[in-house]
Amino acid sequence: MPSLIDLRRRIRAVKSTQQITKAMKMIAASRLRRAQERVISARPFAQRMRQVLNGLVSRVEQDAHPLLRIPVPGVGRPLLIVITADRGLCGSFNSNVIKAGGQFIANEGQGRAIALGLVGRKGRDFFRRRGFDVRYERVGLFQHLSFADAAEIADVAIEEFTSGNASSVHLVFNEFKSVMTQRIVVEPLLPIPRIEEKAPVAGPAVDYLYEPSPEGIFKDLLPRHVQVQVYRALLESNAAFFAAQMTAMDAATRNSAEMLESLTLYMNKVRQAAITREIIEVVSGAAAT
Amino acid sequence: MALPTTLTLEIVTPDRALAREEVDEVVVPGSEGELGILPGHTPLLATLKVGELWYRQGRETHHLSVAFGFVEVLPDRVTILAHVAERAQDIDIERAERARRRAEERLEKPSAQTDLDFERARIAMMKALIRLQVASRARTRV
Numbered sequence: 001m002p003s004l005i006d007l008r009r010r011i012r013a014v015k016s017t018q019q020i021t022k023a024m025k026m027i028a029a030s031r032l033r034r035a036q037e038r039v040i041s042a043r044p045f046a047q048r049m050r051q052v053l054n055g056l057v058s059r060v061e062q063d064a065h066p067l068l069r070i071p072v073p074g075v076g077r078p079l080l081i082v083i084t085a086d087r088g089l090c091g092s093f094n095s096n097v098i099k100a101g102g103q104f105i106a107n108e109g110q111g112r113a114i115a116l117g118l119v120g121r122k123g124r125d126f127f128r129r130r131g132f133d134v135r136y137e138r139v140g141l142f143q144h145l146s147f148a149d150a151a152e153i154a155d156v157a158i159e160e161f162t163s164g165n166a167s168s169v170h171l172v173f174n175e176f177k178s179v180m181t182q183r184i185v186v187e188p189l190l191p192i193p194r195i196e197e198k199a200p201v202a203g204p205a206v207d208y209l210y211e212p213s214p215e216g217i218f219k220d221l222l223p224r225h226v227q228v229q230v231y232r233a234l235l236e237s238n239a240a241f242f243a244a245q246m247t248a249m250d251a252a253t254r255n256s257a258e259m260l261e262s263l264t265l266y267m268n269k270v271r272q273a274a275i276t277r278e279i280i281e282v283v284s285g286a287a288a289t
Numbered sequence: 290m291a292l293p294t295t296l297t298l299e300i301v302t303p304d305r306a307l308a309r310e311e312v313d314e315v316v317v318p319g320s321e322g323e324l325g326i327l328p329g330h331t332p333l334l335a336t337l338k339v340g341e342l343w344y345r346q347g348r349e350t351h352h353l354s355v356a357f358g359f360v361e362v363l364p365d366r367v368t369i370l371a372h373v374a375e376r377a378q379d380i381d382i383e384r385a386e387r388a389r390r391r392a393e394e395r396l397e398k399p400s401a402q403t404d405l406d407f408e409r410a411r412i413a414m415m416k417a418l419i420r421l422q423v424a425s426r427a428r429t430r431v
Contacts, residue, residue, distance in 0.1 A: 045302060052334070052359060055334075109355055209331060209334070211335035217334055238306055246392060
């Protein structure tokens, strides 16, 4: 039976852990709010971008731009960009992404190695320890997430793809569904997927005037589109991270409350037992004399 | 088909949706020159340069600075996908002024200058100038 002092110490430890998890939960909640706003305000741009692109793709030659080119099979290897968080204490957030990444490698790899781009410390540590071919890594960008960061990652992906090093580029990340749920998404980034339109837009496709030429606009629009997709993925992941952390810390706070309760109960029992024992000793001592 | 009488103007940047309004007239800085757009404009897709954008609602005009991106025009709507966009009243004049001075210094110092650096400084300069110009409109309008 543990002694009273041990129990007290244990209770104190749990209590201070609870205070930390509670504080972390609150911090995560306030950061989540901001991150969530950013995701929501970034969505219209990505959406509009896709619409404009949609309209354009159907009017331009299929091979008009290297970013649309379907790669020759057997040349280059797939590049997978894994977006994890820099920090832990967020439930299964990171391990889910890593697991999905591993699955992708197992499925797509099939004999050939896959190149990796790693964003976020957790994923980097995991894959680097296991000796994967890492083309790109970036940690610590979630503190000040800016479009320029996304552009940098996108440019690396574009470079790898156009140079023929990468036969395709995929993103895997946590999508922010709601505060309670994150969804793992594996999204093709390059070659830019042909977006099938569900129904042809009412009437014959209107012919646009282009300024400059369609090719000129395309050259501008496609890399920008890739950057925006990456940016959105980063924002989604960031918001999802705080949501996951908040949920995890909330659960931790609740668990420690539960633990405190049972520990306190147990401690009281132990104390009561000790008191009873002492009384018996005193009484039997008195009776013996 | 009757011609539409107003345009739905939508301005979005990667960070936020800046505006969604019914307007009568829009002028955007296209990469090949200014584009004035009235309701019923023929479909058009153009790239933007650094410049001033303004739109009119009745007798009221609003000014914005924009830098790079695209504009899609349909007879009844205009969508601006700008890399950067700011309303005149939101522009931080001091910051723009500082940026202008920085760019000026960089342009004047010829040492160790690659074409790329020069081009960057030139763009920074242009952005700063446009922002200052747009900001001054916001003040004079009152």
